[in-house]
Amino acid sequence: MKAALTIEGLEVDFGGFKAVDSMTTVIDDGELRVILGPNGAGKTTLMDLISGKTAATGGKVHLFGRDITNRPEHEIARAGVGRKFQIPSVFRDLSVLQNLEVAVSHEPRVFRNLRLGMSRADRKRIDEVIDLTGLGAVLDTLAGDLSHGQMQWLELGMLITQQSKVILLDEPTAGMTQGETSKTADIILRLKGTHTILVVEHDMAFVRKIAEKVTVMHLGKLLAEGPMQTIEADPAVRDAYLGSGGLH
């Protein structure tokens, strides 16, 4: 199996405090990896280091064998790492379809006549994303008028349209209804295999639905890694969550 992301001894030192420390893990191409850990474990910071938002003070990140450690954020994004934030970066004044067209073109200003100049492959990709996200009924709706869930799916769809190969999702179900959470799980499960997905999430019902291999962080370090069932039974993991109510 080819590695999509290779993280080797990664660390960031914030004035003597290592939020991520000696972190090592390999995420295979097409894998869906869930990152768990109590509050403050370093999960978001790990994503910041992978995406270039925060500079590492030690260690390496390789993307399909290419060293992307401490490269500028836009360069890492262009190399194929897409990040979805809790506040979506969609164009609120454009329709759903226009947002997808912008994502395919990488060029916000040319959206007006884009359909005409779009390649068959691009059009196909947009159609696939519409099918995946179930946004077909709201293609003409302004993104700003979408429901919370729809907006999250649009942003995820935009990452796929712009051909992100590795997708980082930080608490993708935050603020979602149960129905929206369930649909998000379905979308993520459909992406598995064609995309490499890293998910940080606290909603354990959602995690149990999607998780295969899980990485648990604690105090910036790797605490445990393996199948969800093994992780849930691991005494060290239970101890790490003590005081925060356990894996819930």
Ligand SMILES: Nc1ncnc2c1ncn2[C@@H]1O[C@H](COP(=O)(O)OP(=O)(O)OP(=O)(O)O)[C@@H](O)[C@H]1O
């Ligand atoms: N820029 C920074 N400077 C100093 N400390 C920071 C900085 N960014 C994060 N931290 C600290 O690093 C630790 C890890 O934070 P991080 O947000 O990565 O944890 P997390 O596992 O994502 O937690 P949560 O589940 O609560 O979101 C925290 O103690 C946080 O306060």
